[in-house]
Amino acid sequence: MKKDKITIAEVVQALEGELISGEDKLERAVESFGATDLLSDVLAMGKTNYALLTGLTNVQILRTAEITNACCVVIVRNKQPQPAAVSLAKRNGIPLILSRLTMFDACCRVGRLLEDPDARAEGTPNTPST
C-alpha cells in the first residue's frame, strides 16, 4: 500500500536523523524524494516539496533546495555540514537533517516508509497515521 502523506518528522525518525534546523516544519508533508550528489540533476528533476538526500555538505545544497522548493535536506553518512550551510538553513528555516546511514541504507529506509504502513505506525506511535 502506497502512503499518501509522510511528514518530515517521520523521515527524521526513519533515517535515525538529527534535526538541526527548521524545527517548526516537522509536521509538513513530504511529497517525494530525491537522492543524489549531483545538484545539476536536482535542478533538472522538476520535483517540489521533496526531501533531498545527499552526500554533499556545502552551502549549495541549501541554495539548491531553496531554489527548487525542497521541503528538507538530509546529509547522509554522518558527514558534518559546513558552518555556512548550517547558518543558511537556520536563517531560512529549511529543515536540515543529519543521518549516520549510508545513502543506500537511507534510500532503503525511505522505500520502506513509502511501502509499509505498519512499520511506520510502529516506529512513530505519536504521529497520527492519516
Add this chain to the structure above:
Amino acid sequence: MPELKERQIRLVHELMYQIKVHQVMNRNVVSFPSTATMREVQMCMKQKKFSGVPIVDNGNISGIISIDDIITAFDHGHIDDQVGNHMTRGVMTIPQNYSVITATNIFKKYHYGRIPVIKTQGSQEIVGIVTYGDILSHLLMQVNAIAEHFETMETISKRSDQAQGNIYRFEIVQDNFDLAGVASTTIKKHLQDRCIMPEIVRRIAIICYEAEMNVIIHSLGGYMEIQIQDDKVRIFVADEGPGIPDIEKAMEPGFTTANEKIRALGFGAGLGLPNMKNCADKFSIKSSMETGTELEAIVYTSPQVQEPEKKKA
C-alpha cells in the same frame, strides 16, 4: 551595520552548540599506567609538548597528570615517584559527540586545563584530549570565515537594493562559489512578494541559478539582469568571455567542460543550458569568442498568456 554585528554574535552562540568536541580535540593522546614514574611522564610531555597526560589502568581512566603536577614534583623532590601517588583523581571526561559548549562549562566550573575525550557516554576509551585553547582557535577560525562570508553578502544585497524599479542587476564574480545562488534566492523572494505562482517562480529561480553557476564556473565574470514586467519576467545574462566555441554542442545534455573541483561541488554535469531552456518560455543564447556570451530567457507570469514556444523536457 548593527544588524550584521548582531548576526555575528548570534552565530558565535550557535557555533558553540554546533561544533562538537571531536572536531576540535587533539587526537594524539599518550597515556601512562599509574605505575609509571613522574619523570617518565615529564619526559614524554616535554618531547611531545603535551600539557597534560591521562593515567589509564586496565582500560580505566584513573587520573590525570598536568604540567603543574610535574613542577610540584620537581619542587618537592618526588619526580621519581610513581604517578599514582601524585595524580589528580576523579577525572572529568566528555564524550566526543558533545558540543564544545559543554566542555567550556566544565572548564569554567572546575578550572581544569584539559579534559580527556571519551568515545561515547559511559565509555572509558580515550579518543582525544581537549583544551580551552583548542576550542578557542577553532571557534575563531569559523567566526572569521563566516564574518567574511556575510560581509560579501551585505555588499551584494546592497547592490540589489539599488535596483531601479522592476529591474534587478547582480554582478557575478568568477570562481566565487560561496555566493553562487545568492542573486537567485534574492530574486526568488522578490517574485514571491509579487504573488507570482510558485511553479513559475520556481522556473525563473532555476534559470537564474543555472545562469549564475555558469558565469561563476566558465566565465571571467559578468552580470545578470532580471526585469519584471506585467506579464513576463526577462532574464538577461552577459559575461566577459571567453565565449562558447560550439553552442549547439553546449546545449546537448551531458556535454560539459567542467573540471573535478566543480563536479565535487555537485555541478558541472552538462545539464545547465538544456535545463534553462526547458524552464524558459523563450530562450536564446549567442556567444562570441571575442566579447563573451549573452543569454536571454523569458518566462510568462500571467496564466492568461499562452506559452507559445514552451518546449517539453
